[in-house]
Amino acid sequence: MRIYPPAPIIGRSVTEDVDLGDFILPAGISLAIGIIGTHRDPEIWPNPMMFDPDRFLPKEVAKRHPCSYIPFSVGPRNCIGVKFAMMEMKVLVATILRSYKISTSISPENMKLSLEIVSKIIGGYNISIKKR
Ligand code: HEM
Numbered sequence: 001m002r003i004y005p006p007a008p009i010i011g012r013s014v015t016e017d018v019d020l021g022d023f024i025l026p027a028g029i030s031l032a033i034g035i036i037g038t039h040r041d042p043e044i045w046p047n048p049m050m051f052d053p054d055r056f057l058p059k060e061v062a063k064r065h066p067c068s069y070i071p072f073s074v075g076p077r078n079c080i081g082v083k084f085a086m087m088e089m090k091v092l093v094a095t096i097l098r099s100y101k102i103s104t105s106i107s108p109e110n111m112k113l114s115l116e117i118v119s120k121i122i123g124g125y126n127i128s129i130k131k132r
Contacts, residue, residue: 001071002039002045002055002069002071003039003040003048003049003051003108004036004111004113004119005035005036005039005071005119006071006118006119007035007071007072007073007117007118007119008034008035008036008113008115008119009032009033009034009035009036009115010032010033010035010073011030011031011032011033012030012031012033013029013030014026014027014028014029014030014031015027033073035070035071035073036115036119038067038068038069038070039068039069039070039071041068044064044065044068045068049108072085096129098132099131099132100129100130100131100132101129101130101132102127102128102129103127103128103130104125104126104127104128105126106121106125106126
């Protein structure tokens with residue numbers, strides 16, 4: 001969800017001037033918010049491509065801006081399915097991993113993403129599942 005957020009980029013229309021300090025976003029423009037770029041920003045996430053669940057320990061989370069990790073967006077138009085999606089993913093992953101080992105021949109370095117509204121891997125996932 002951090003390194004490969006399913007929704008990599010979202011869009012917004014700016015309805016009134018927004019002063020960000022260094023610059024102003026003028027009313028009337030459309031902008032893209034790069035969730036995937038934020039999630040891989042080395043200033044926020046040192047060694048960003050390393051999978052390290054400890055980054056989400058409460059003491060680590062407390063050190064980051066709340067918008068550093070936004071797979072479901074934030075604010076009034078964020079994902080209404082966030083709780084359901086998280087529960088579904090946990091149940092599914094736990095159920096599959098109890099019985100199967102999953103592997104892929106694709107290394108993270110060779111994984112090419114197609115960044116659409118929902119990102120997916122180009123060329124298929126090439127996954128094999130073995131009964132434990
Ligand atoms: C891993 C799973 C999911 C991810 C990463 C995800 C991500 C997102 C993101 C980033 C947005 C904001 C889009 C935007 O602002 O342009 C969004 C909106 C939305 N999501 Fe999800 N979503 C997920 C699952 C679900 C599920 C399971 C449901 C419904 C059961 C759902 C329903 C919605 C709806 C209705 C919106 C639009 C909310 C609005 O515009 O007010 N999502 N989602």
